[in-house]
Amino acid sequence: MKQKFVLLTGIAAGALVSTPAFAQQGGESSIAGAQIAQATTGNVTVSADAPAEVTPSNVPENVIIITARRREEASQDVPIAIATLDGRTINETGAFSIQKIQQLAPSLQVYSSNPRNTAVNIRGIGVPFGLTNDGFEQGVGIYVDDVYYSRPASAVFDFLDVAQVEVLRGPQGTLYGKNTTAGAINIRTNQPTFDFEGSTEVSLGSYNFKQLKAAVSGPLSENIAARVAVSGTDRQGTIYNVTTGNWVNEQDNLGVRGQVLFRPNDSLDITLSGDYSAQNPECCGTVYVGYGPTQRALNRQFPALAQKLGYAPVSTNPFDRLTDLDSSLNAGNKTGGASLRAIWDINDSSSFTSITAWRFWDWKPENDRDYTGLPIVSLSQNPSQQDQYSQEFRYNYTGETINAVIGAFAFKQRIDTQGTEQQGSAASRWNLTNQDQIDRDILNGLTAKNTQWLKATSAAIFGQLEWEVTPGLRIQPGARINYDKKEGHYERVVTDAQGNLIPASGGNADQRAQRGIYAPQLIEPSFSDWNFSYDLTISYAVMNDVMVYGTYAKTFKTGGINQNGVPSDADGNPILEAGTILPESVQHFEIGAKTQFWDNKATLNLAAYRTTIDDFQANVSNGQFGVLRGYLANADRVRTQGVELDFSVRPVEGITGYLNGAYTDAKYVKFIDAPCPPERAGGTTVTPGQDPSDPGVPGPSAENCDISGERLPGVSKWSFSYGFETAAPLHLLGEEGELYFGVDGSYRSNFSSNPSPSIYTWVDGYNLTNFRFGFRADNGLNVYAWVRNAFDAEYFEQLVFGPSNTGLIAGNPGDPRTWGGTIRFDF
Template sequence: MISRALLLAGAAYVVLSATPALAETATDSVTDSVDEQQKTSVGTGASDRSDEILVTARRRQETAQEVPLAISVIGGEHIDNTGSFNVGRLQQLTPTLQFYSSNPRNTAVNIRGIGVPFGLTSDGFEQGVGIYVDDVYNSRVASATFDFLDVAQIEVLRGPQGTLYGKNTTAGAINITTNQPTFDFEGKAEVSIGNLNFKQAKAAVSGPLSETVAARLAVSSTSRRGTIYNAVTDKWIQSQDNLGLRGQLLWKPTENLSVTLAGDYSRQDAECCGSVFVKVGKTERAANRQFWALAAAQGYTPISTNPYDRVTDLDASLNAGNKIGGASLKVKWDVGPGTLTSVTAWRFWDWKPENDRDYTGLPIVTKSQNPSQQDQYTQELRYNYSSKNIDFVIGAFAFHQRIDTQGTESHGAASSRWNLSGALASDKSVLDGLTARNTQWLKSTSVALYGQLSWKVTDKFTIQPGLRLNYDKKKGFYQREVFDGQGNPVLFKDPVTGRPLTDPVLDARVIAQRGIFAPQVSSPSFSDWNLSYDLTLSYEVVPNVLAYATYAKTFKTGGINQNGLPADSAGNPILAAGSIKPETVNHYEVGIKAQFLDRKATLNLSAFRTDIKNYQATVNNGQFGVLRGYLANAGAVRTQGIEADFSFRPSERFNIYANGAYTDATYRKFVDAPCPPERSGGSASPQNCDISGSRLPGVSKYSLSFGAEGNVPVNLLGQDGQVYLGYDGNYRSNFSSNPTPSQYTWIKGYSLSNFRVGFRTESGFDIYAWVRNAFKENYMEQLIVGSGNTGLIVGLPGDPRTWGATIKTRF
């Protein structure tokens, strides 16, 4: 029972080229955190300068500039200084990383626009961005929403990583390294306070228990008042109430053997998650079935039509209870010419949500909750070898996961008027109390063999091929039972006579109820083998300038529709939709990594194209509960772009960085996509729309992150140190917030600015004041189309301006 929160934090971030300005503070801690047995000789053109950035992206320690792939490195101190305390905040530092979350379960992490389909989350498919914490893989992005705890550094790798990491990932990987136990006593503590009743405390202590055993313990607690006021409950929602714990034991009986046992637990108990009214757009529904007409018929007016008033009137219970944890056992053994590593892990995730799925103050949907429990087991065994001309890693990986979900969804007294027409609309009893009870489980198994070779043909030219053989099997079960307000089952056939309940007069109530919640049982399954491979060529053009080119042929495994299947007119599930095909990925990339001005300046450039056939997309029919969303294959998707990272440190007194990306991510062919709300809801509205050529959701064409820090030496209160001023900013151009682009769901571009000013000493004392979103930018993180095609658009506003102070010390 060890490392489950560790898993989450490590695999969710794969982004851009190395960014030394961000990682400058990480080198020393990472050097301590990486096992001595992973270290190899420094390659040509590298240096032993103390500000060199060390990474383990290729399962061995080397400098970031030696690695022929696009990688961003963010040091633990920079993460703390910028308030990037969880995965969601990292996208402000890494331009091609996208993070979307309406609640912890409905969370997505993409790199370069790909990874997982945009929309409601399903357990039946894989993520394309791997999240690793201390070598432990986390299978669900939703379980990676905990606070970072005692992190040494984060490496975001962009592009396919299946020949080097345990689980196959087609978009990238986020490799999170935490600080490890030490045989010298050390500790650190940090306290922050701010507006919105923000309070955060972190502490870690490490030291020897004997000559061969060392331990490390870390704890973190975060609380903050919510940013949206719910006038119905008189509570602030979107709050934070997080607790994280991690303990590690290191046994090192010899210099050649180390055994690390780790355990972690994270709890989130926030008043969350809700939305605010944004606007209403016209759909193809009849005029009396549009949002404003329906609202007027029930005397309802949203409490505010200005989303930045941050006021809502949601009347259903809200909850986002989240418990994450686990254990891992890592054994590293230097067997002479190489290192053998075994990582055994178990992780759990318990999710207890409550939502308001009608997004209004009316009792339409009175209950929406799908608590879920996950158990995950992984075993990875790999061998690393390094010599003058040959480096390689070979490995085997096994994964098994079980997820159980129990759902309850109920409608209330306002539902009939809102969802039905004619005489039934005036009869509250038709839908009042209508309840669906969902039971589902998923068993997922994966095994793989993988390897990557690095052959230094000459001192300057290196060939790096990789190979992966992968097997995946998924088996699921889904059952939805539906009951009316009197507790009677809602069926497709009369249980006594067997007669289909389709007569429009006798069974009108039942037909209407089935239009909201349709009973169903399905048992989808999928299994398949696939072979992935890649080839990278790199050449040192001149000292400190490395050029590389990569081709990768890889696959994202197929999946199953775990939340129910589309059905025919008789209510029979369409079994052909039970599984989705694997994605086939062809990836091309070229790049150059350069240092100049005595390596005080770094410039990394990369250009990429990724073509995907049978892209796994979310399809949504817009209804409340019949089938809100399921997975299908789009014909083809392409993402391509250019990325640049620049950093400059002319002296110890000043450093500056700027990272940018242009990303062109589009559906190349998607002829049967769900239609946008403006083309939905009418009797003559198309069932599907051709959105070929449209931009993928969530992707900004232009994204930037930039910042600088300067300091001057001073003696303050008898202590020698530095007074410093730091700035970090980011910009995103507009992006679509709907699986199918809609004129109603484009989020305009925005820019955020964060400042900090403080005093620090060489002994580890640091005190500073900070302000985030300093210029009070009003922006939306996500827009959501309300169910039922009424034209309602709700949103999740980003954080307002926040400010506070932090004091921390090392000892």
């Protein structure tokens, strides 16, 4: 990491040294559809693709320009529930990744046990909560400079030279290339400029936190401009592993982006972009949280097993932040790609955009899947490689009464995964009941090797029309036609310690016991389908600065395939019907109001919505090590509904505040054959006429459970974000500027951390508060100190159950209090 920071420092220094050369070459060329030239005056933000006439000098107070509908508009004029964050807010609040953004956007939920197992949801829906399965689509689309990122793992890196982030809530399939049923995160980076500019930022903090960011932009010739940005983050882990003597769950990130803009004339921009990001932390470890009784025999639950093996957790207080994991940990994660974007202003009212992109993702993990210091699972790693290609064409028309967007999108993806899992010397004692098999240690060295690949193809035509029927009354219909095809291959080969193959069925008693841990399987699922979706929005400007709107959307999330294996029948044969999952059918209703008052010093936006999903794609699990840790199935119906509030105020110069809130009621309406939570599982098989045992009482267990009416996992009913900043003019060290103090915070009520809600894995609600204090000079210098999680709140990001229904509960503690300082210079 030291070498990375030497490299980054050299680039930053080079940016400063090159200032005169760039300045001498500075061109004066401009374009009506000029690329990102972000500027902020008070609460005014001008950003991506803003037309030349939209500048801070002629934009009213508290107006934020966005491109959510693929054209430049004031946020308050767009009948969509949107949270918008500019670059300065992102930098100063420390929200430098999508995971951090959720602290500023209450309706956004991001949960990650490691980069691959990352769930990004809006209003409680988007992707199944739990282990990632590559065979399904994301419900929340992540876009960076118009390029779709197909897997959340490729979007968990530090933001790099970001100008603005827009979080769009609700279906967006008639506006965006890839269909998105829950919303979209639209990230726009700063673009090359024909005026020399740049920035350098250095942060140091507790836990040996070091972060360096640098960017430089300017002309290479009269018609060519370039921009280069780099970022590096390094931080010691927050959990100490007494087995290895290392701090785990560290940060080790490096990113670089380069862009070249070619502007042959005032009506055409062609931008070639390339980026690369790498992470190589010792991550991701858990801590012991506790024990919750299951229906397994008492001598096979965690306390008895641990006693027999002479094991005790290193600490029973998870916030001692101690672990004793004995397997290697790694979260090697590399992603990058290239894109070519062309924007042609055909005339004053129409433009054509083309985005051609290729991206890759390379994932190299190592995990400890028994969550203990015992050698139960000695190896668990599933490295994966992805290539994706996408092409989008878009035509925009803007007229006096008619606005329109028409687009076409094509997408191709290939994912290859090679998995290896192996049992250790404590596995037989942990899992088996036959004393002879335990004594002979028949599970030690049992190895499963997985080979799987996925080919996905998608194509769509989409469009949206806005018609101003009368002054203030607008009707906005949209439609989408989509085709999706998926082909998959999953093969698991299981061998014992001597290298002998374990058969998929039959075999001797030892092989049958071994197959209960790792079951051989071969499936080749496939899926293809056409879908049609549409939406209709009606908005009306009741008066100046007051707009109300209503939206109905009938949309879908395409079907998928199970890429991690499927359940087997009593003879060990895979249940092929479980290889595919049905498309989700989504109906969405929303009403809202966008208002400004007090001479535009205050903004208040409200939204209320109800979304129902039939054939909801849920993540289920049977709790075993390798039989199936997780697979996809359809729940009959889920529903999410709620109310959202976004309020900001600037009563006088130098004082700003905001309060955003969300009430989210998301539940399974009908899911009668769901997997049972651990307290209702693990026992003997229930027989006809026999009642299952009570929760947590050893005895017979039901094969499935009815969880209808239960809350969806990962969803807090109440969530808020709030902030305040005050600034006063100050002359310091010969520079004019302002002294400022800011606070921002977030609150989330409790949520379930298990796909089938369990009494043991409800994460308690928590509140996080951050402070910052600094000086902004008029010359671009910004120096400030910060404290995050200032009151050292103890909270969990996730709770997980150990395998085999032993009642072991592990968890991922959230970050403790951290503090530091930042120096930034914009030039």
